[in-house]
Amino acid sequence: MTIDESAASHAEMEAGPTNATVNPYAGTTPSPKPAPTVSRRELTFGAAGIALGLIAGVAGSLLIGSLTSGIASLAPNDAIAEAASTCDVEANAWIVVGDEGQSISMQSKGAESSGADYADVLCVLDALDVPDSVLSRIDATRALDGRQEGAWNDLSASWGYHPDNGLDIVIDASVK
Numbered sequence: 001m002t003i004d005e006s007a008a009s010h011a012e013m014e015a016g017p018t019n020a021t022v023n024p025y026a027g028t029t030p031s032p033k034p035a036p037t038v039s040r041r042e043l044t045f046g047a048a049g050i051a052l053g054l055i056a057g058v059a060g061s062l063l064i065g066s067l068t069s070g071i072a073s074l075a076p077n078d079a080i081a082e083a084a085s086t087c088d089v090e091a092n093a094w095i096v097v098g099d100e101g102q103s104i105s106m107q108s109k110g111a112e113s114s115g116a117d118y119a120d121v122l123c124v125l126d127a128l129d130v131p132d133s134v135l136s137r138i139d140a141t142r143a144l145d146g147r148q149e150g151a152w153n154d155l156s157a158s159w160g161y162h163p164d165n166g167l168d169i170v171i172d173a174s175v176k
Contacts (some may be wrong), residue, residue, distance in 0.1 A: 027054050030073060077102060077155075077173035079128055079153075080101055080128070080172075082102035083124050084104060086123070087124050087127055092116055092120060094107045094108070099172065103170060103172035104124065104172075105168075105170045106121050106169050107126055107168050109163075110162065110165040112164040113165050115166045119160065121167065123163035124171075128155060129152070130157070137150060138150075141159065141160070141161040142161065143161060143163065147159070147160045148160070151174065156172060157171045158170050159169065
């Protein structure tokens with residue numbers, strides 16, 4: 001670099017940038033973009049769409065839940081057949097599973113009649129989760145009380161007792 005070039009370069013620096021290198025946007029701030037405007041009509045349609053979506057979602061959930069529980073109630077109750085199998089009483093002539101596994105009839109021994117051992121009857125009642133309240137009513141039934149009834153879960157029972165004939169009890173799966 002010569003002295004003349006150096007002096008010219010120094011003069012340019014003191015004078016500032018030339019027009020060719022000046023930033024036309026220097027010192028100015030960009031103008032903000034205007035916020036989008038939403039019309040009242042668009043808000044109304046949006047709110048209506050959300051409301052319809054919620055209604056359809058709730059109604060659909062209720063319908064599916066109702067159908068699912070309805071189908072489940074049509075399924076057979078296997079508790080009676082399982083109880084007879086658990087207690088190994090399928091071959092007992094005094095304990096009979098009927099209605100394609102949906103009922104069981106049991107006749108216990110009496111003072112003047114043959115029947116199933118009371119232990120086998122109790123095993124079936126226990127396997128069917130008969131509540132204590134129903135068991136107490138069965139135990140307290142007298143010949144004068146006539147036919148008694150009880151229900152729990154999806155099962156119902158009807159029984160009678162006479163000391164000469166023993167306990168006669170029928171348990172069936174409730175139809176909903």
